[in-house]
Amino acid sequence: MFQRLRAGRRNREIIDAIYVDLVERARQPHLYEEAGIPDTVMGRFEALSIHVFLFLRRCRDDAALRPLAQDVVDRFIADIDRSIRELGVGDQSVPKRMRKLAGIFYERVKAYDPAMDAGSGTGRLAEALRPRAVAPDAPEGAPPRLAAYMREAAARLEAVPAAAILAGSLDVKEAT
Structure with missing residues (x-):
């Protein structure tokens, strides 16, 4: 029984480590200053959604990573719920707002995924963004800059071995 509790705690630590890493990546100033994401509450949601989306893409083709990807999405949703409550949204309105934001996130996934699959260029992805x-x-050229950033970030995530991700690291340097 204690072993299961320790394993559960370790899993939460891994999920939290990955999620915190994604949040830190979403807070990079260049995303707001150069890539055109608005520095607002919804802009922060968009930046975090992009990073969670990229993590999902990294995990989708690896059966060992899929449960972790779902756990990270669950952590993302829980964090959004907490943030909405901190912003002062009443308890009765939270479920409605959560459904709306979850819908926005999954709409982004549906738009960005085929654009990422459309080749190595930034044109189609920039149009989706x-x-x-x-x-x-946003500054001129912001959508292509954001698209190029997403492609580079996706390539960096692809370079991280599954074993490193399962240990809670998205850092290529730590993975080698």
């Missing part, structure tokens, strides 16, 4: 994650008043 423009109405969703990029502010209308």
Whole structure:
């Protein structure tokens, strides 16, 4: 019984380590200053959604990583719920807001996934990002910069071995 409790605690530590890493990546200033994501509550949600999406893509073809990917998405949803409550949304409104935000996240996944699969260029992905994650008043060239960042981030995640991810690391340096 105690072994199962320790394993559960270790799993939470791994999930938290990965999620914190994704949050830190989503907070990079260049995403807001150069890549056009608005520095607002919804902009932060968009940046985090992009990173959770990229993590899901990394895990989707590896059966050993799929349960962890689902756990990270669950952690993301729980964090969004907590954030909504901290912003002062009433308890009765939270489920409605959560359904809306979860819908927005999965709509992003549906839009970004085929654009990422469309080849190595940034054009189609930039077009998918423009109405969703990029502010209308973003600097010129912001959507292609954000698309290029996403492609680079996806390539870095692909370079991380599954064993490192299962241990809670998304850092290529730690993985080698």
